[in-house]
Amino acid sequence: MIKKLTFIALTVLLSVEGLFAQQALFSGGPQITSPQVNPDNSVTFRLLAPDAREVRLTGDFIPAQGWMPGSELMTKDDKGIWEYTTKPLDSDLYGYAFTVDGLRMMDPNNVHQIRDVATVTNIVIVGGGQGDLYSVRQVPHGTVTRTWYDSPSNKYVQKRRVTVYTPPGYENSKKKYPVFYLLHGMGGDEEAWINLGRTAQIMDNLIAAKKAKPMIVVMTNGNVVQEAAPGESSLGLYKPTMQLDGTMDGQFESSFKDVIRFVENNYRVIPKSHARAIAGLSMGGYHTLHISRFYHKTFDYIGLFSAAVMPDEKVAGSPVYQDIEGTLKQQRDNGFSLYWIGIGKEDFLYKANVDYRQLLDKINFPYVYRESGGGHTWTNWRLYLSEFAPLLFK
Amino acid sequence: MIKKLTFIALTVLLSVEGLFAQQALFSGGPQITSPQVNPDNSVTFRLLAPDAREVRLTGDFIPAQGWMPGSELMTKDDKGIWEYTTKPLDSDLYGYAFTVDGLRMMDPNNVHQIRDVATVTNIVIVGGGQGDLYSVRQVPHGTVTRTWYDSPSNKYVQKRRVTVYTPPGYENSKKKYPVFYLLHGMGGDEEAWINLGRTAQIMDNLIAAKKAKPMIVVMTNGNVVQEAAPGESSLGLYKPTMQLDGTMDGQFESSFKDVIRFVENNYRVIPKSHARAIAGLSMGGYHTLHISRFYHKTFDYIGLFSAAVMPDEKVAGSPVYQDIEGTLKQQRDNGFSLYWIGIGKEDFLYKANVDYRQLLDKINFPYVYRESGGGHTWTNWRLYLSEFAPLLFK
Numbered sequence: 042m043i044k045k046l047t048f049i050a051l052t053v054l055l056s057v058e059g060l061f062a063q064q065a066l067f068s069g070g071p072q073i074t075s076p077q078v079n080p081d082n083s084v085t086f087r088l089l090a091p092d093a094r095e096v097r098l099t100g101d102f103i104p105a106q107g108w109m110p111g112s113e114l115m116t117k118d119d120k121g122i123w124e125y126t127t128k129p130l131d132s133d134l135y136g137y138a139f140t141v142d143g144l145r146m147m148d149p150n151n152v153h154q155i156r157d158v159a160t161v162t163n164i165v166i167v168g169g170g171q172g173d174l175y176s177v178r179q180v181p182h183g184t185v186t187r188t189w190y191d192s193p194s195n196k197y198v199q200k201r202r203v204t205v206y207t208p209p210g211y212e213n214s215k216k217k218y219p220v221f222y223l224l225h226g227m228g229g230d231e232e233a234w235i236n237l238g239r240t241a242q243i244m245d246n247l248i249a250a251k252k253a254k255p256m257i258v259v260m261t262n263g264n265v266v267q268e269a270a271p272g273e274s275s276l277g278l279y280k281p282t283m284q285l286d287g288t289m290d291g292q293f294e295s296s297f298k299d300v301i302r303f304v305e306n307n308y309r310v311i312p313k314s315h316a317r318a319i320a321g322l323s324m325g326g327y328h329t330l331h332i333s334r335f336y337h338k339t340f341d342y343i344g345l346f347s348a349a350v351m352p353d354e355k356v357a358g359s360p361v362y363q364d365i366e367g368t369l370k371q372q373r374d375n376g377f378s379l380y381w382i383g384i385g386k387e388d389f390l391y392k393a394n395v396d397y398r399q400l401l402d403k404i405n406f407p408y409v410y411r412e413s414g415g416g417h418t419w420t421n422w423r424l425y426l427s428e429f430a431p432l433l434f435k
Numbered sequence: 436m437i438k439k440l441t442f443i444a445l446t447v448l449l450s451v452e453g454l455f456a457q458q459a460l461f462s463g464g465p466q467i468t469s470p471q472v473n474p475d476n477s478v479t480f481r482l483l484a485p486d487a488r489e490v491r492l493t494g495d496f497i498p499a500q501g502w503m504p505g506s507e508l509m510t511k512d513d514k515g516i517w518e519y520t521t522k523p524l525d526s527d528l529y530g531y532a533f534t535v536d537g538l539r540m541m542d543p544n545n546v547h548q549i550r551d552v553a554t555v556t557n558i559v560i561v562g563g564g565q566g567d568l569y570s571v572r573q574v575p576h577g578t579v580t581r582t583w584y585d586s587p588s589n590k591y592v593q594k595r596r597v598t599v600y601t602p603p604g605y606e607n608s609k610k611k612y613p614v615f616y617l618l619h620g621m622g623g624d625e626e627a628w629i630n631l632g633r634t635a636q637i638m639d640n641l642i643a644a645k646k647a648k649p650m651i652v653v654m655t656n657g658n659v660v661q662e663a664a665p666g667e668s669s670l671g672l673y674k675p676t677m678q679l680d681g682t683m684d685g686q687f688e689s690s691f692k693d694v695i696r697f698v699e700n701n702y703r704v705i706p707k708s709h710a711r712a713i714a715g716l717s718m719g720g721y722h723t724l725h726i727s728r729f730y731h732k733t734f735d736y737i738g739l740f741s742a743a744v745m746p747d748e749k750v751a752g753s754p755v756y757q758d759i760e761g762t763l764k765q766q767r768d769n770g771f772s773l774y775w776i777g778i779g780k781e782d783f784l785y786k787a788n789v790d791y792r793q794l795l796d797k798i799n800f801p802y803v804y805r806e807s808g809g810g811h812t813w814t815n816w817r818l819y820l821s822e823f824a825p826l827l828f829k
Contacts, residue, residue, distance in 0.1 A: 074674075092536050142486050146540040152555055152665065153672040156546050166672060179669045182594075184582040188606070189575075200576075212582070212701055271546065275573045278547040278560060280468075307606055 071120055075150040076137070076165040082129040084165055086137065088148065091121025093141045098125045100137030101420060112140060132170030133420060134239065136162035155237050157419070158228035159281045173246070174427050175239040180249035181209030185241050187231070187273075190303035194296035195265050197287055202262060202269035203300060204231045206241055207308065208248055208255035217311045219434040220257045220304055221342075222297075223426070224321030224328050226349075228283040230270035231262040234426075237419050243427050253430045256318075259304055263321070263328055265292040288324060291359025294331045301339075315378070318433045320344025322422045323390070327351075333377075334368040335361050341378040342433050346425040347388050347417050350397040366404065373406045379432055380408040383425040387416040465514055469544040470531070470559040476523040478559055480531065482542065485515025487535045492519045494531030495814060506534060526564025527814060528633065530556035549631050551813070552622035553675045567640070568821050569633040574643035575603030579635050581625070581667075584697035588690035589659050591681055596656060596663035597694060598625045600635055601702070602642055602649035611705045613828040614651045614698055615736075617820070618715030618722050622677040624664035625656040628820075631813050637821050647824045650712075653698055657715070657722055659686040682718060685753025688725045695733075709772070712827045714738025716816045717784070721745075727771075728762045729755050735772040736827050740819040741782050741811050744791040760798065767800045773826055774802040777819040781810040 075087040086098050096115040103111040115123040123139075136155065139146050147154065148163045155164055166172045186205045193199055208218065223240065225233035234240045240258055247253035264285045268274040271281040287293075305312045319340045321329040326348020333343040380401075384394045401408055411428065415421050469481040480492050490509040497505040509517040530549065533540050541548065542557045549558055560566045580599045587593055602612065617634065619627035628634045634652055641647035658679045662668040665675040681687075699706045713734045715723040720742025727737040774795075778788045795802055805822065809815050 090538050093538070141538060141540075142536070144484050144487070144535060144540070145543060146535075146538070147555065149539060150553075150674060151672070152550050152553055152675060154548075154555070159544075159546055161541065161546055161548070164672065176671060177663075177667055177669055182583045182596075184580060186578055186580040188578040202576075269571070273571060275571055277570060278545070278558065280544060281546060 071122065073122060073150050075148050076163075078165065078167055079126070082132065082167050082169065083127050084130060084135075084167065085124060085126040086115070086139075086148065087150070088115070088123045088139050088141070089121055090117075090123055090141055093117075093123065095142055096123040097140040098137060099140060099145075100127075100135055101418065102127055102130050102135050102137075115139075130167045132167050132172040134164055134166045134172055134175045134423065136164055136419075138162055156232075156281075157237060158283050171424065171427070175242050175423060176246075177242055178246055178249075180245055182245050183208045183241060183248075184211065185235060189269075190300060192296050192299040194299050195292055197266045197292065198268045200268055201300075202231050202273055203303070204235050204260040205304070205308070206235070206244055206258040206260070208244065208257065210255065211257075211309075215309070217309045218255060218257050219316035219318070220259060220308070220310050221318040221320070221430070221433060222259045222261065222300070222340075224261060224263050224319070224325030226321070226323030226325050226347075227285075227288060228281070229322075229325070230264060230267065230281075231260055232270045232273075234258075234260040237422075238426060239423055240426065243423065244430065247427065247430055254434045256430075256434060257304070257308055257310060259300065261297075261300055263293050263325055264288055265290075265296065289327065291331075291361035293328055294335055294361040295359065297328075297332050297336070314338050314341045316341075316434060318342035318344070320346060320381070320426075320429055321348070322346040322425075323349050323417065331361050333380075334365070334372050337371070338375050342381075343377065343379065344381045344383070344425070344429045345394075346383050346422050346429075347385065347390055348382070348394065348397075349390060350393050366400065369401070369406055370404055373404065378435075380406070381411065381429055381432065382408055383411040383413065383421070383429070385413050385415040385417065385421045387414070388421075389417060465516065467516060467544050469542050470557075472559065472561055473520070476526065476561050476563065477521050478524060478529075478561065479518060479520040480509070480533075480542065481544070482509065482517045482533050482535070483515055484511075484517055484535055487511075487517065489536055490517040491534040492531060493534060493539075494521075494529055495812065496521055496524050496529050496531075509533075524561045526561050526566040528558060528560045528566055528569045528817065530558055530813075532556055550626075550675075551631060552677055565818065565821070569636050569817060570640075571636055572640055572643075574639050576639050577602045577635060577642075578605065579629060583663075584694060586690050586693040588693050589686055591660045591686065592662045594662055595694075596625050596667055597697070598629050598654040599698070599702070600629070600638055600652040600654070602638065602651065604649065605651075605703075609703070611703045612649060612651050613710035613712070614653060614702070614704050615712040615714070615824070615827060616653045616655065616694070616734075618655060618657050618713070618719030620715070620717030620719050620741075621679075621682060622675070623719075624658060624661065624675075625654055626664045626667075628652075628654040631816075632820060633817055634820065637817065638824065641821065641824055648828045650824075650828060651698070651702055651704060653694065655691075655694055657687050657719055658682050659684075659690065683721065685725075685755035687722055688729055688755040689753065691722075691726050691730070708732050708735045710735075710828060712736035712738070714740060714775070714820075714823055715742070716740040716819075717743050717811065725755050727774075728759070728766050731765070732769050736775075737771065737773065738775045738777070738819070738823045739788075740777050740816050740823075741779065741784055742776070742788065742791075743784060744787050760794065763795070763800055764798055767798065772829075774800070775805065775823055775826065776802055777805040777807065777815070777823070779807050779809040779811065779815045781808070782815075783811060 077085040097112040115125040265287045326345040471479040491506040509519040659681045720739040
């Protein structure tokens, strides 16, 4: 009935969907595997660039040179393939990129990328340990939802995007769940924790291993002037910037009640302080510190990940920042289950966290302190999430 | 109380979150804007590459050279910035990339990218027409959910990922909605329509303009051997391939009942044929053709976008593909509201679609035919979605 074509001819024809797929298909040349995780947990990176004069590898497994990322020279073989093999790496998730004759570029053989502010980076996971927590594994998977909520208390924008993780089984039960609010740092947005932070993978794996309770995780956008992440709002496909107005003027903290109301009205949650947690990294740690003080008896679990603990009340005028010591004493007296502070030894906020702990010690404010290696990095924030989540709602 | 830091010092410190953010911050050099959409709808692309010998621009606004993408030479200024300005472009969404000394690379000033099979491409939207439908605008937004469903009828994998768009207002009502199942082509997955196809933006904008009814859109994974898109399954961060086993062996069609059951059990839907639509592109058009025949009186709205209408019953042995002409007659007699066929004049499947329409004509099977310019491209599939969705559930 229909003109006969063999199945093989058909599938060859079908292989040509769109211009760039064509390009991928017909670009020819040797097939390259990159990155390749080797049995000893070293990783080999390869790039076909016969005409390049110098190719370097940057990655967060290569020590930084002061403020600048470190890099390693790659070596070219007689086919024009540049290659570099690391020493065996700790199990983890790593970002990397190539620098070809001074120009930073992605690995064309690796579509797996993450965006950090205005920079896109390839990723590779080395398994067998911590990296397994960041991998999608054969375990029940939660659901990830991007939705919008009304924030009438925010003077800048009142429609705001939020990312919500609901645990495996949420859809098939009538159970009510505890809620963990998870806040990003400066330059981040509601995509930061789910993409850079691997929240869904970490939670799926911890819940499957019965190391964490099933919980809802709510990832907000802490930039009060933004409706949504770059590219997800009516501002269009613009270039993200680190600096935004209003991120530390008290508006995010004072309008946080809007997201709590949205979550408690739209998800099956336990609307009690013993079933609410909040944590954040860097600027999100600052937001967490203030929100957990400002909303009395609302959060029993609080996490400060590499927190920016300044400015104090003399610097910013919002009611949110008034009488920090007094309200911390109030928070202490109200009681809570966990106040967790994590910081890397090399973090530029290390000293600020020492000072903050001295204040807490002075007023007998109980907290758990976790000092890791490294600095102000997503490597640490993924680690902190994987350690903090198991402590919640016990 | 806490060591005093000025707000300015703080925000400078906070600007350094992670290695690659540091790199972005301290890389120095002139600030480049790329891409830049000009008032006359021409687009200027720029790349800082002082040491490059030749920089070319590829993009789907540049005519292809046979099977290969076309390219335009860019021009270097005295600061080492390469630049190219297109002629005024039709309002649309365009993909592009640079080729630097023979090496394809992303625009480092544009974080907005889409993946098509194993190729990542930058995107730019030219507004003022069709492109506005693909933009996030200040209209009510639907919710996009990535979740997992059980597919016991699929012999390959039984846990499968699916992307679901629910329209604005879904959360705040008790209303039941019609459902539109939207299927990708070969090399695609459950991320294809939402990312490459701009489904959420198209539906938000059409619904806001009252050009489409509020509906749920379900974007499945048509590769029956896959649990999920590359990077979203336990297979890890592998390189996607165009060819997968089983995509046209009848399993996807015969197990499609599992996704219908999941949707109808988990969302507020109208479980009737008059409130079910199905459409797909290329291989997804093939799936749509067969699913809409095979499931009697299930779908009243059917869309074939650049459909692969082969193979016929002689080629594949699944019961799904038996007696195509007889079951099409049955489908005709059962009745439906719309059978829509769209194809580009330059599509390699154009002739196959002519043949298929001849068959339909022969048996007096009613359909609406839309012939566009261009070929087998996402430019056409976004266009078809924007024209097909307004016809549904009227």
